[in-house]
Amino acid sequence: MSNNHLIRQAHLFRTLMHPARLAILEALRDGEECVCHLEAHLGYRQAYISQQLAVLRKAKLIVDRRDGLNVFYRIARPDILTLLDITRAMVGGSVSADLRAAKAVDCPCPKCAGSLVPSAAALP
Amino acid sequence: MSNNHLIRQAHLFRTLMHPARLAILEALRDGEECVCHLEAHLGYRQAYISQQLAVLRKAKLIVDRRDGLNVFYRIARPDILTLLDITRAMVGGSVSADLRAAKAVDCPCPKCAGSLVPSAAALP
DNA sequence: TTGATTTATGCAGGAATTTGAATATAGTAT
């Protein structure tokens, strides 16, 4: 009886068991984001984000890329998004429309800086 | 920020987090089965099966139907099978081929009785 | 009713996980 598959499947589901981790994956849906962005976007403390990122990273669901001070994370396998779509539909609700809408947040990283209207601090 | 979806999604994943529950769902893939069948097929004790069935039932993933002494369970929403297929593919391995192969087990319920070669106990 | 069979539930010990605070590491700039 090869239940190794079942165990690995269960581990995968276990990784997806937490709302914060699901929120992180949804935030990464459109492409890579730095930790500071996730912090500002999702409203969790930095250490907490980092911990949940570590769980997702160890499960090989996301991968990181360092660029200077910032670390950018992205989804490692696209099929995880299909999984999120299906379950999202199962519990009712369109896919992450609300989450994407709130994407313009004040994040200091170079990538996010361009996508914002100039803040007051940048003006004379 | 409507994270109700995320919470419900997380609950769904939490329900699928356990190998025994996944095994039960796989056993129900081809149609309804009674508890005694699951007991014999999966090799868990009766109380344990019943507990895991209760978890799945409360999550509305399976429904029960009583027929005399026996209670038959079946999958409540087919899309859960799609979910299992996708994750099964993600962790590697074909869908439940091994589980279905071992389906002929000695189970006393009326439904299973017909699908077995006559056991020694039924002969004079 | 009594007894037998099938399934469900309540409870307690122990294991695993989440959570938050404190601290450590890596990179950049002065």
Added chain:
DNA sequence: ATACTATATTCAAATTCCTGCATAAATCAA
């Protein structure tokens, strides 16, 4: 080198969960 920023990790407390035992409920037969 020192200071500073961004991210990671460690550690302990609290909560939650799994597991197994004992027992209860439901159904049928005599």
